[in-house]
Amino acid sequence: MTDEVILQVKDLKTYFHVDEGIVKAVDGVTFDLHKGETLGIVGESGSGKSVTNLSVINMIPDPPGKIAGGQVLYHGKDLLTMPQAEIRKIRGNKVSMIFQDPMTSLNPFLRVSTQMVETIVLHQGLDEKTAKAKAVEMLKMAGIPAPEKRIDQYPHQFSGGMRQRVMIAMSLSCNPEILIADEPTSALDVTIQAQILDLMKDLSARLGTAVIMITHSLGVVAGMCDTLCVMYAGRIVERGPTDALFAEPKHPYTQGLIKSVPRLDQASSDRLFSIRGQPPNVIDLPDCCPFYPRCDKAMDICKRKYPGATAFGKNRTVNCWLYNSEGK
Ligand code: SF4
Numbered sequence: 536m537t538d539e540v541i542l543q544v545k546d547l548k549t550y551f552h553v554d555e556g557i558v559k560a561v562d563g564v565t566f567d568l569h570k571g572e573t574l575g576i577v578g579e580s581g582s583g584k585s586v587t588n589l590s591v592i593n594m595i596p597d598p599p600g601k602i603a604g605g606q607v608l609y610h611g612k613d614l615l616t617m618p619q620a621e622i623r624k625i626r627g628n629k630v631s632m633i634f635q636d637p638m639t640s641l642n643p644f645l646r647v648s649t650q651m652v653e654t655i656v657l658h659q660g661l662d663e664k665t666a667k668a669k670a671v672e673m674l675k676m677a678g679i680p681a682p683e684k685r686i687d688q689y690p691h692q693f694s695g696g697m698r699q700r701v702m703i704a705m706s707l708s709c710n711p712e713i714l715i716a717d718e719p720t721s722a723l724d725v726t727i728q729a730q731i732l733d734l735m736k737d738l739s740a741r742l743g744t745a746v747i748m749i750t751h752s753l754g755v756v757a758g759m760c761d762t763l764c765v766m767y768a769g770r771i772v773e774r775g776p777t778d779a780l781f782a783e784p785k786h787p788y789t790q791g792l793i794k795s796v797p798r799l800d801q802a803s804s805d806r807l808f809s810i811r812g813q814p815p816n817v818i819d820l821p822d823c824c825p826f827y828p829r830c831d832k833a834m835d836i837c838k839r840k841y842p843g844a845t846a847f848g849k850n851r852t853v854n855c856w857l858y859n860s861e862g863k
Pocket of ligand 1: 788828842857
């Protein structure tokens with residue numbers, strides 16, 4: 536990871552207009568991504584992680600969704616106001632994505648070779664023969680045995696783990712600067728999950744690719760990410776270096792998430808900790824701390840006003856009244 540910032544997300548707001556009201560799926564998200572950095576975005580289902588990243592690559596279905604505000608600056612150029620023709624050159628080329636289920640991205644009717652070669656020819660301008668050689672090389676790097684033969688097979692001829700390796704090879708085949716991985720291991724067996732995470736870590740380090748890893752699993756981010764953003768109800772509530780955040784979580788929600796991870800030294804008779812209550816309904820959410828119904832430390836002000844960010848050193852922020860002088 537270097538000091539060079541390649542992506543700046545500033546006060547991003549993505550709303551969905553539904554019959555019941557306005558769903559503020561992402562409400563004022565701000566973060567920077569540095570060259571070669573692995574950034575984890577973690578939170579429960581519905582916290583806005585995936586919508587944040589679909590917004591980053593300007594792929595929100597409109598209607599019902601709408602990017603209601605903010606900027607996504609890729610090397611200083613705003614992806615949200617860029618003409619579609621220009622953004623298509625960046626998407627899949629400079630910024631690539633891997634989804635949870637590779638079958639949603641791979642076309643079941645086309646051979647892997649057709650899909651990979653088409654992508655490389657389109658984005659890299661190589662001829663088909665060179666593109667196929669590059670595709671084989673990427674499959675080899677991704678740990679697919681006999682890639683020269685397997686490249687001509689169809690997606691259903693690969694196991695789930697192998698399909699995810701194909702997706703990783705495909706996503707990295709155009710040397711993207713940023714790889715967005717949305718729950719890339721959730722659909723896989725635990726042993727395969729570890730292999731895929733190791734592969735992503737290894738390839739991103741070798742190719743210098745920055746990764747945004749979206750996950751609900753703290754286990755995934757602990758071993759993989761340099762920096763962590765914890766999301767709750769469409770907002771980042773805590774952000775900082777992963778080690779510091781695990782060593783000393785500050786936001787009560789982050790503390791609860793970390794406490795909920797089962798530990799090997801825990802007696803089997805001990806009850807597993809869980810955060811009480813349910814995530815809030817984000818339709819027409821009032822401007823308070825949305826975590827207050829579940830928070831043991833909630834104060835009066837938490838029900839009236841959303842806390843601004845309190846900085847801890849250069850790289851850490853927390854949005855909680857416990858750390859804000861106005862809340863005292
Ligand atoms: Fe709890 Fe208040 Fe902090 Fe929200 S702002 S997490 S309710 S203490």
